[in-house]
Each structure stands twice: as structure tokens, then as C-alpha cells.
Amino acid sequence: MADLSTRVGALTLKNPIMPASGTFSEELADVFDLDCLGAHVTKTITRERRSGNPVPRVCELNGAMLNSIGIPSKGAGWFVKNTIPFYADYDAPLVISISASTADDFARFAEEVSVPGVAAIEVNISCPNIEDHGKAFAMRPGSTEDVIRKIRSATDVPIWAKLSPNTGEVVEVAQASETAGADALVTANTMLAMAIDSRSGEIRLGNVMGGLSGPALKPITLRMTYQCAKAVAIPVIGCGGISTIDDVIEYLMAGARAVQVGTATFISPNTMPRLVGELDATLAARGLASVEALIGTARLSGETTTLAEYT
Amino acid sequence: MADLSTRVGALTLKNPIMPASGTFSEELADVFDLDCLGAHVTKTITRERRSGNPVPRVCELNGAMLNSIGIPSKGAGWFVKNTIPFYADYDAPLVISISASTADDFARFAEEVSVPGVAAIEVNISCPNIEDHGKAFAMRPGSTEDVIRKIRSATDVPIWAKLSPNTGEVVEVAQASETAGADALVTANTMLAMAIDSRSGEIRLGNVMGGLSGPALKPITLRMTYQCAKAVAIPVIGCGGISTIDDVIEYLMAGARAVQVGTATFISPNTMPRLVGELDATLAARGLASVEALIGTARLSGETTTLAEYT
Amino acid sequence: MPASPCVVPDTTSAPLTLGRQRSIHEVEARIKSHDWVNGQYRLIVLAAPDTVLDCRPGQFFHLLCPQTDRFQPYFRRPMSIYSYDREKGELAFLYKVAGAGTSAMAELETGDTLNIVGPIGQAFEIKPEWQRPLLLARGVGLATLAPLARECASLGRSLTVICSARSPELLMSTELFRHYGAEVITVTDAEGNSGVESLTGLIEGLIASRGIDAFFTCGSARLTRMLQDIGSRHGIGGQVALEQHMACGIGMCHACVWPFRRADGAVNLRVCREGPVFDLQEAM
Amino acid sequence: MPASPCVVPDTTSAPLTLGRQRSIHEVEARIKSHDWVNGQYRLIVLAAPDTVLDCRPGQFFHLLCPQTDRFQPYFRRPMSIYSYDREKGELAFLYKVAGAGTSAMAELETGDTLNIVGPIGQAFEIKPEWQRPLLLARGVGLATLAPLARECASLGRSLTVICSARSPELLMSTELFRHYGAEVITVTDAEGNSGVESLTGLIEGLIASRGIDAFFTCGSARLTRMLQDIGSRHGIGGQVALEQHMACGIGMCHACVWPFRRADGAVNLRVCREGPVFDLQEAM
Ligand SMILES: Cc1cc2nc3c(=O)[nH]c(=O)nc-3n(C[C@H](O)[C@H](O)[C@H](O)COP(=O)(O)OP(=O)(O)OC[C@H]3O[C@@H](n4cnc5c(N)ncnc54)[C@H](O)[C@@H]3O)c2cc1C
Ligand SMILES: Cc1cc2nc3c(=O)[nH]c(=O)nc-3n(C[C@H](O)[C@H](O)[C@H](O)COP(=O)(O)OP(=O)(O)OC[C@H]3O[C@@H](n4cnc5c(N)ncnc54)[C@H](O)[C@@H]3O)c2cc1C
Ligand SMILES: Cc1cc2nc3c(=O)[nH]c(=O)nc-3n(C[C@H](O)[C@H](O)[C@H](O)COP(=O)(O)O)c2cc1C
Ligand SMILES: Cc1cc2nc3c(=O)[nH]c(=O)nc-3n(C[C@H](O)[C@H](O)[C@H](O)COP(=O)(O)O)c2cc1C
Ligand code: FES
Ligand code: FES
Numbered sequence A, B: 001m002a003d004l005s006t007r008v009g010a011l012t013l014k015n016p017i018m019p020a021s022g023t024f025s026e027e028l029a030d031v032f033d034l035d036c037l038g039a040h041v042t043k044t045i046t047r048e049r050r051s052g053n054p055v056p057r058v059c060e061l062n063g064a065m066l067n068s069i070g071i072p073s074k075g076a077g078w079f080v081k082n083t084i085p086f087y088a089d090y091d092a093p094l095v096i097s098i099s100a101s102t103a104d105d106f107a108r109f110a111e112e113v114s115v116p117g118v119a120a121i122e123v124n125i126s127c128p129n130i131e132d133h134g135k136a137f138a139m140r141p142g143s144t145e146d147v148i149r150k151i152r153s154a155t156d157v158p159i160w161a162k163l164s165p166n167t168g169e170v171v172e173v174a175q176a177s178e179t180a181g182a183d184a185l186v187t188a189n190t191m192l193a194m195a196i197d198s199r200s201g202e203i204r205l206g207n208v209m210g211g212l213s214g215p216a217l218k219p220i221t222l223r224m225t226y227q228c229a230k231a232v233a234i235p236v237i238g239c240g241g242i243s244t245i246d247d248v249i250e251y252l253m254a255g256a257r258a259v260q261v262g263t264a265t266f267i268s269p270n271t272m273p274r275l276v277g278e279l280d281a282t283l284a285a286r287g288l289a290s291v292e293a294l295i296g297t298a299r300l301s302g303e304t305t306t307l308a309e310y311t
Numbered sequence C, D: 001m002p003a004s005p006c007v008v009p010d011t012t013s014a015p016l017t018l019g020r021q022r023s024i025h026e027v028e029a030r031i032k033s034h035d036w037v038n039g040q041y042r043l044i045v046l047a048a049p050d051t052v053l054d055c056r057p058g059q060f061f062h063l064l065c066p067q068t069d070r071f072q073p074y075f076r077r078p079m080s081i082y083s084y085d086r087e088k089g090e091l092a093f094l095y096k097v098a099g100a101g102t103s104a105m106a107e108l109e110t111g112d113t114l115n116i117v118g119p120i121g122q123a124f125e126i127k128p129e130w131q132r133p134l135l136l137a138r139g140v141g142l143a144t145l146a147p148l149a150r151e152c153a154s155l156g157r158s159l160t161v162i163c164s165a166r167s168p169e170l171l172m173s174t175e176l177f178r179h180y181g182a183e184v185i186t187v188t189d190a191e192g193n194s195g196v197e198s199l200t201g202l203i204e205g206l207i208a209s210r211g212i213d214a215f216f217t218c219g220s221a222r223l224t225r226m227l228q229d230i231g232s233r234h235g236i237g238g239q240v241a242l243e244q245h246m247a248c249g250i251g252m253c254h255a256c257v258w259p260f261r262r263a264d265g266a267v268n269l270r271v272c273r274e275g276p277v278f279d280l281q282e283a284m
Helices: A026-030 A076-088 A103-112 A141-154 A170-180 A215-231 A245-254 A271-285 B026-030 B076-088 B103-112 B141-154 B170-180 B215-231 B245-254 B271-285 C100-106 C141-154 C174-179 C196-210 C221-234 D100-106 D141-154 D174-179 D196-210 D221-234
Strands: A006-008 A011-013 A017-019 A058-061 A064-067 A094-098 A120-124 A159-162 A184-187 A191-194 A209-213 A236-239 A258-261 B006-008 B011-013 B017-019 B058-061 B064-067 B094-098 B120-124 B159-162 B184-187 B191-193 B210-213 B236-239 B258-261 C025-036 C041-047 C060-064 C077-080 C083-085 C090-096 C113-120 C133-138 C160-165 C183-188 C214-218 C237-241 C257-262 C265-270 C277-279 D025-036 D041-047 D060-064 D077-080 D083-085 D090-096 D113-120 D133-138 D160-165 D183-188 D214-218 D237-241 D257-262 D265-270 D277-279
Touching (some): A026 A076, A215 A245, B026 B076, B076 B094, B076 B103, B245 B258, B245 B271, B258 B271, C077 C100, C083 C141, C090 C100, C133 C196, C133 C221, C141 C160, C141 C174, D041 D100, D083 D141, D133 D221, D141 D160, D141 D214, D214 D221
Parallel strands (some): B120 B159, B159 B184, B184 B236, D214 D237
Antiparallel strands (some): B058 B064, B191 B210, C237 C277
16 A cells, blocks of 8 residues: 655645545534544634624535635634544544634734644635635735734744635745745635626625635646745645545645645545545556655646747 | 617627637638627737747646637737738727737837727736736736826727736726726636646646636636626626626626627637527517616625524 | 555445444435426435435435536535335435426436435424424425424324415325325415415414414425414424525535524524524524 | 627528628537447548538548536547548548547447537648659548548549558558558558658658659658658658647637748648648648
8 A cells, every 4th residue: 555644844644635624524524534534624713703604605606616604603712622622532633724804813813722632723814705805814925924924923833824816926925924934835715706697697695706616726726736836845735626536636746745625525525535545546556655756746748849939 | 689789988889799819810700700799809919929838738627728828929010911901891890909018018019000990909918828927917906007008198099908817906907907098898818727637747738837718717707897897987898708698698797798708619619609699589588678788787685694693 | 654544434345444423424326216296396216225214304415416418516405305214225305306406316317326415414303292283384395394294193293284385286295194194284376375374374273273282394484484473472382494505515614504593692503414403483 | 789690600591691701610410320440449420511511631620529427528629531422411530539528429329419610721732743642641640641542542643551550450441542542551560560760661662663752641740750851852742731739720729839841930830720731841
């Protein structure tokens, strides 16, 4: 059997498959043994209780979905008391995702949840649903650097910065995260999008706009993963539209050291354990001893024709 | 028969269906009578001859494509001498798309191609393929305002600003275009993306990254169309992933006064004439007298449940 | 560190690496029969393994509708269990052919398989003091209440069922309810006796005549509100099975929330997890 | 302003509003037969209307492969015309089952329809001075050269055909070429006589023995380069049919460019529009 393990900074994961924040919870333990995953990643929480967005909160598209769940949250107290202990029963490292509305609040909150059992904090600086229609820290390198730096000085727990596809400055934001002390990047969150019912004219989400996820997102987030892996030295975790083993392999080839699976779990709750098994089988079929052998191997075809200078 | 006509600023189009730049050329006249279209939009040209990007320049995805054609160009002289006269045979207004690497070059070039037969100039300030990996004028309101203002003072021909989905500042860029004197907006160009062959590890475009188009792009560009139509008073032309009549109607409902069809023409060269016919049939079936009756009619469902304040 | 490979439950026969309890299963179930019940509804009967037949009335499954030429549904579709039978190894759904998913599902033929996830959710609870329940079903709500009627029958409850539909042709399962010993009353829009006013009169009458002491309903917000009114006037409790758009179906995504009145204020609960069955009076 | 509705050519019977000439047509063609030729290649024969049968050798069609359960091709696939027959109303393609599109196409059955766009592109030109052409086909290049062989035969040219394949089982259409009166020579990798060196010797011999005065080729960059070498040494001209990834197939997108040597420098030409047939020596 191939070595499926992968390192993400100081953490070693037994395999590179983990859930994406907001698409995973304790309830999935009703379906399969959660310990077969490389890590556990919880839904983003805020410090205060919040209700999230109006319904309808989701709609399906062709090979994709929109969501405007927002960040409903039972608050930090509830989370520390109930959620974190649940995952203590498992070997897989626990990554918790947090959000806040100012850099200082982010830092304070990070400190508060830096409790035993938390292996890393994923900072959701990219959620497109809250506040002013998709603008978030991760839109600009400056605001990213500021918030990560403050969080960095508030906690010793590894920080994963979750980036947004809604910015034109992906590379700069990635580098700002690294500079400010992030331990890893997650590329990426959902892309701001919209759907209208052509018969009724009704906007299909209660929040008007929402985040695009699922297979249609993959070409965009795969590109971000490639860009970030080239631009920073810290590990990059790929996320966006993964549902098949080919998707996993493409992200690894693009330079991701691990991947997160989101929407696909809604379509088949067993997607993640299936991918772990298929990754093992694929490595074996290709005669590769480890996941490591795939990471960052994407390259241009040698057969690219050189064109004439003019058309 | 319903009134399919629509106004885009000073121009009246006999119907709202026109091609997207780069996915249309004289050759399509071999397939159908081009005069059934609302307008003709040519491939972006540059002033100088250029060869465009290395092959492979396209690849197919599930329900989408990537392209890194770039802007191969035979130059301004050839275009004015050969292309513009070809379209003089048709009644449909001719929209020409131009690109340049500085605001001043843009202005000079716009002046040069403001010749009889040109009904509007679409300024491609958003092509993600040229220069530094997708950064373009349309990424920032400042650079957008600068380039459009200079073009505005160089020509009296209507200016359509073609926006990019690769920016986090869509609304600000739209408003900057309006402020600077653009007559209409086109939302939008392709989204920067990437594909890797999971078997070989080969990057599937010779240019590494390319622009995503086709159905997978629609939720993103439909959202931009809605945002822009709300944010500016000038007309907005929707573009991105249109292949069915439902797509056309959704863009109109989102506030577009006309739409551009791109990739779908590659899949079926008769897509545009088919959509014109289906639009007429749909208006009839709904008892609507004109296209106008659909524009901007998207609204939230009355049935949106009000949720509790807390979760 | 050597990897411990995942076992995909249900799709392989390998044992679980750890013994934690799993109650929700994803299985490919073969279609035993698939028939039109009327012009809008189909009944699909699946050959289902024991693992998913530990069902209770009010629970549902999340069905992966196929991709066809004409329909490309992406999400799963939630469907109440219409009937389940461990002995025969059968599981059935009664569904209305409406949009992309159900239309795609309608194209499935006997012998094809359907990927199902379940059983999911909180079941109806027939409290000991609820001896003379009234079941009020509108449209497809009937599918949800059918197994409850069977349960009531087996618990020896005296049962009254009101079936409401748009027209008499769309009434279904009345024979089934009678078979469970229920007194069945049908009302339809076509006949003009399905409105809130006439139903309120009818039910007030039934409370007087048959001593109704609990309400169960599904399928109509309007009728739910009506039962809340009648219930609070008469001090009659009950439960409602709600419908809400879902993505994950198992509690992870918070798509399917609905607001409820609680002593300490309103809360949002997940229809797929805390429901689909809720206290009648709490639903807002 | 009243709209003038578009007429979708070919799919409706309405006349065109304006009389401009249209040479490329999109039609749904019914499949008359669809058979395996060997383990890798299939021959599909379509019932095609007259409109698309004004074909010339070397031209191609752009085929809309179906969406199936297993394969979801998005682009059309370019395929050379293998044969066309106005009298029988037939159009045929010989294709290799390779990736998603051709695999999906391979699932089509007699009676199904296939959406095709064509005929497209520049045909082979048999110049008057080209009396003794050599056709060199590798693999699927054979499909492209088959109608050319027929044309050569009908123009009374003395024809030599070399068919190259990986193994003898993968050789195809040799009988067809013989039927057109060609001298047919087969070479295969398996037999070790398909390399550039032995082919060069073979062709030099044919130039001497049979007076070859033109080359036509398709299917291999390596063999094209070889023919360019031999051709320039012997002053023999010719043509090559090229393959390049395509999107639109009709000249709009500039996906399919290829570089060519011209007197005034190198230029990029579109394989779908200026090609697929080009001057042998110009192709880079
Ligand atoms: C717990 C539960 C049990 C149900 N049991 C039954 C049943 O036994 N029989 C039956 O016919 N119907 C039942 N429904 C409703 C059924 O889920 C919808 O009719 C079905 O999802 C519609 O799918 P579609 O493909 O026909 O429509 P589409 O319009 O294609 O659906 C688009 C999206 O909206 C969702 N949606 C549409 N209507 C509903 C609805 N009423 N409730 C929830 N989601 C909806 C779909 O799931 C899908 O995600 C139940 C719903 C829930 C929540
Ligand atoms: C003018 C022309 C004529 C051709 N005639 C024939 C013929 O008669 N018989 C035959 O078997 N093949 C022919 N080919 C090659 C044929 O088009 C490809 O084999 C086919 O497109 C591969 O599709 P796929 O779905 O099997 O592969 P996939 O790997 O799924 O294809 C992916 C993409 O790459 C493109 N592609 C892959 N290989 C080629 C290629 N060699 N040339 C162009 N595009 C390619 C596909 O069109 C598609 O866009 C021709 C190509 C051209 C350009
Ligand atoms: C329903 C839903 C809820 C989500 N909630 C969160 C969240 O709370 N925090 C976060 O960082 N990302 C959230 N995401 C984004 C996912 O973590 C992931 O980045 C995105 O869905 C792309 O991956 P996918 O295509 O595999 O789903 C959510 C996505 C979905 C679909
Ligand atoms: C092959 C190709 C070439 C394109 N070239 C241009 C171009 O030259 N200028 C431009 O503004 N947009 C260009 N575009 C973008 C399209 O005009 C359009 O904005 C985009 O494809 C989205 O629409 P669609 O999904 O309908 O294709 C090109 C798109 C494609 C697919
Ligand atoms: S549908 Fe996901 S929580 Fe209920
Ligand atoms: S394939 Fe589009 S120009 Fe040739």
C-alpha cells in the first residue's frame, strides 16, 4: 500500500483528504467512520450567536450549487463545550474555522478557541456572504496581512488562511498571508454568483447572491491553487469542485499538499472515504510509492507547437 | 409577433441577440444569414500585428471551455480595409472590439477605427490572457476610469466597456466606466482558470492559464450583470454561458438590455438564430408584447421565510 | 505514517475499522416496480437491504435522481418513506412528478437501481395520551402520513384521516387508510369543501363527535396554521412534518432551517435533522 | 421597429430571408450503419441530405458527439469525410475510438441521429502535372486519403498508396485502395518496416520505379517531415492534411492555428479554414 500521508506545515495527515468548512459536521459520523479522513474541518463559527441568511439558502445548478447559508453560529461557548470534545474521540487532527468582523475581533476569537484538541485554525477571511455583498478581508493583500498578523500574535496554533476567488489579487493576497505568518493556505472559498428562475423571475436565493461551489468552480480554484503554490513557500490546500479521484490528482499536481472536499459530500455522503480508497488504488496502478510523488508535478506539454510570430 | 427590439444607448437593435467578441467572424455567414442578429461584434484587434498564444489554445471541460487564444491580430490597417467593409453589406450595426496596452494607445487606436460603418466600439479592457496573467485595466476602477476617459475624448462613436469577472471590484469598475463616459457595459469576459490532465500531468493550455467560458460561467456573469444593472444608469449587455432561451431570459430579467452569445456558437453554429426565434415564441407564449417587458424584472420570492434571529 | 484506508460503508463488504454506530446508509437499491398512481404521482418500490429498513414513520430518504438526456438534477431529493417492510425487503416512495429531479426519476425502469441515503430524521411520536388522532394530509403529505396511519393502527389507536386534494382524481391511498381501520374523509378544491373555513367546521365537528385528541399533518402551510388555531383553542397537541429545500439532507449544511417558537425565544432548526417532524404548535 | 425573425437553416423548411450563399450546414443525420472495422476503428454511415453532400476529398465535418452516462464531451469533433455519395444520400466517417467524444459516439446505434456541421475546409487539389501521386497514410490518416484515392482514380491518375499502421490487424481499407486501381504497399511497426529510414528507401525506390511526381499525406508529423525531405531533394511537390485541436471548426476562434513558411516569413493559418489541406513544403 502506498504512503498516503502528507505534511501540512507542522501537521502530518494520514491522507490528504479532508472536508471543506461548512460541508461537514458531527452528523456525518452517522454515515462512516470519520477517522478515515486526513483531518476534520468544522463549519465557520463566530464568537456571538448569529442566525445566518434567509431561506431559500441553496439552489442547484447544472453541476454546481449556490449557497447563501451565511454563518449561523451557536457562539464560541457552545462550540468549545460541545463541538471540540466530540472530535477528541478521533485521531484525525481537528481544524476549526473562525470568522469575525474586525481584525482585532478575529485575534481575540482565535485566542479564545486556541484550546487543547485544536490542531489548526482556519481563518475564513473570504466568506462572500456576510457584510457588503462578498467583500471580505481576503479581497486585498493589505487587509489580509493585517488580520493574519494580529491572529498570529494571538495564538500559537497553526493558522490556515482560506482565500477567496472573488479577488483580482490572489497572488498578492497569498503572499500577504505568508508574510503575516500563516502556516498554510486553503484555495479557495466559493465564488459570488446568482441564479434567477426564468419562468417566474424569482431570484433563487433569499439573500439574492450566494457562493458557487461544486464541479463548475474547479477550473477557477485549481488555477488559484497553482498560482499560490508557485507564489508561496507555505503549503497550499486545494479546494473547489472536487468530486472524483481525477480532481484530487489534478490539485496535487497543481501543487496542493492536501485537498478539501465540499459540495460532493452532499451528493454522496461517502465521497471522502471513496476518494481515500481510490487515491491508494491510483498510486498503486501508477507504481507510485507516495502522495508526495504527485505533488507539484503539473508541467507544460513538450509538444506545444511554436507558432509564427505573426498571424 | 412580439417586438424584439431593444435600445442600447443611442443604438436600436432589432433584437437583443448578438455574438460575443472572439466567437464570431465573417465565416459564420457560411452558415446563416448574419442579418438576423441584433448586432455584429468582431474579435478584439490590436493596432499592431500579433500572433496570439501558443497552442493548444483551447480545451474542453464538462459544460465549459478554456481558451488562451490571446489576441492574434492582422493589425488596424488590414481590419479597416477588409473586415469593416464586409459588414457594410448588412443592416445590423457593427460593433468592433479593440485592445491596447496603454490608455493612450487605446485612445489613439479608438480614434483610428472610428470610421464609417462602425456603430460602437467595444473596449476589451478585460482580456485575461495578455500581459501579466490576467491583470487588465478592468481590474481597478482607477485604471478603468483613466482608459475610458481617454478613449471618450478621442472618439464620438458609442463606447461599450467590456468588464472582467476577475476583479473584486465589479461595481466600482462599472461605475468608473459610467463616470468616464462609457455608453454601455458588457458583463462579462472570461474568468481566469486552468486545467491539468490527471493522467499525464500536462497542463492543458499552451499558455498555462486561460479564460473559462460556456455554461459553467453563467452564474458568475449573471450576478455581475445584476450588480451592474443596479449600480449604473447606462445599459448593460449580458454575456457569459448563454446557450438556451432560459439563459437569455434570465439575463434580461437581471437587467440586461441585450445579450452576447459566445461559446454556444461553437457547439451549434445556429445557436443565435435559434435563440431569436425562441425569444419570439417565448414572449408570445407569455403574452408579452415586447422584450422590454422582461428587462429588470427579477425579484425576491414573496415566500422567503423570515428566520429566527438566532440559530 | 502508514495510511489506514477508508472503508466505504455499504458499497464494500469489508468490516468497519472502528465500531462507531452508523444509522444512515448510502445504498444502491434495485427497483422492483415503478407505476403511475394517477396523472401526477408515481409509486416506486425498491428492493432494499436490512441496513436501511430500520425505519420509523415520518423519516425520509435522500434520493439521487439519475442524469438523463432531458434532466440533469444535481442535488438529491428528499422523499418521505411511504412504506417499508423488513420481511419483504421493500421500501417504497410515493412522489409527485414535478421538476427536474422527479422527472428524471420518473424515467427509471424496473430493474434499474436508485442510489438512496437514509433513513433520516426524527419520526412521529404517538404519545400515550394521544388515543384518537386526526391525520390531515394535503397532496403529497399523504405519502408522509401513510406509515403513521399503519403505526397508529398497530398501536390500536382510533384513527380519523382527512385527505385533501385539488380534485377527486388526485386523491390517493384512501383505501390504504381504510385498511388500517381509519375513518376516511375526503375533501377537494373541485368540490369546494377543502377551504380553511369548511375544514375548520368539519374538524370542530369531529372533535365533538369522535373525541379527536391529537393532530398530525403534512403538506400545507395553510392547513398547518389552521390546525394550530384549532389545537390551541381546544388544547389539542400534535405534530407536523415540514418540507424545506435541502442540500446535504443529514444536518451538515444548514440549508433546511425553519423557525420555531420556544420558551426562551425563537430558534432555527434543521428540517432534515431536528425534523422533519416537529411539534405542531412550535412551527412558525 | 418590428423584428425580422431568424430562420434557422436546415432545421426548418422556411426559405432564407436574404439570398446570401451558405456552404456549411448543420443537420441531424440518421445513422444507417455503425460497425467496428477492427478493435479500434469504427465506420459510421449516415443518411445525409443533398445540402451537405457537395463534398470534396480532404474536407471534414464537425460532429456533435452525444452526452452519455459515461462521457460528456463538450466540443464537437472534427472528422474527415471517409466517403460521400450523393446518389445514395450517404456520408461516412471512419474514426478511431479514443477519448470522451469518440467513445460517446461509439455508443450510437443504427437509427439514432448525429448532429453534423459541414462540409468544411479546403480540399486536396490534384494539379494537372501530378500524374503519378503517392499517398502515404498513417493510422487514421487513411480515412482522409480514401476519397482522394477515389478522385485520383476517376481522374485517371496512376496511384501508389503506402498504408502504415502499428500492426497488420490495424491496417484498413487496403482493398478499397486496390479497388481504385492503386498499387498498395503496407508497412507496420510490428514488422519493423515502417520507420523513416526504411520508408525513405522504399519511396526513393518508387520514385525511380514508378515515377512518383506528387506526395499526399496525413496522420503523422514524422512522415510529413520525411516527405518534405524527400520532396525537396527530388523536387516533388505535394499536400498534407493536418490535424489540430479545434473549437468552432469554421474559422471564428483561431484555436486551430499552425505555422507555415511563406516567402514573406512565417504565418499562422487556421487548419479548419485555410486547411486542413496545405502545401506539403509550407507546413512547419
Ligand atoms: C422531508 C421531506 C419529505 C418529502 N416527501 C415527499 C414525498 O413523499 N413525496 C413527494 O412527492 N414529495 C415529497 N417531498 C417534496 C419533494 O422533496 C419535492 O417535491 C422534490 O424535491 C421536488 O424535486 P423536483 O426535482 O421535482 O423539483 P425541482 O423544481 O427540480 O427542485 C429544485 C430544488 O428544489 C427542491 N424542492 C422543490 N420543492 C421542494 C419541496 N416541496 N420540499 C423540499 N425541497 C423542494 C428540490 O429538492 C431541489 O433541490 C418531501 C420533502 C421533504 C423536505
Ligand atoms: C481535420 C481533421 C480531420 C480528422 N479526421 C479524422 C478521421 O477521419 N478519423 C479519426 O479517427 N480522427 C480524425 N481526426 C482526429 C479526431 O478529430 C480526433 O481523434 C478526435 O477529435 C479525438 O476526440 P476524442 O473525443 O476521441 O478525444 P479527447 O481526448 O476526448 O479529445 C479532447 C479534445 O482534443 C481534441 N483532439 C484530440 N485529438 C485530436 C486530434 N488528433 N486532432 C484534433 N483534435 C484532437 C478533441 O477534438 C477534443 O476537443 C481528425 C482531425 C482533424 C483536425
Ligand atoms: C453549504 C456550504 C456552506 C459553506 N460554509 C462555509 C463556511 O462556513 N466557511 C468557509 O470557509 N467555507 C464555507 N463553504 C465553502 C466550502 O468550504 C468550499 O470552500 C467551497 O464549497 C468549494 O468547495 P466545493 O466545490 O468542494 O464545495 C461552504 C460551502 C457550502 C456549499
Ligand atoms: C475562443 C474565445 C475567444 C475570445 N476572444 C475574445 C476577444 O478577443 N475579446 C473579448 O472581449 N472577449 C473574447 N472572448 C470572451 C467572449 O467574448 C465572452 O465574453 C466569453 O466567452 C463569455 O461568453 P460565453 O460563455 O457565451 O462564451 C473570447 C472567448 C472565447 C471562448
Ligand atoms: S439539508 Fe443540510 S442541514 Fe438540512
Ligand atoms: S477551430 Fe476555430 S478557427 Fe479553427
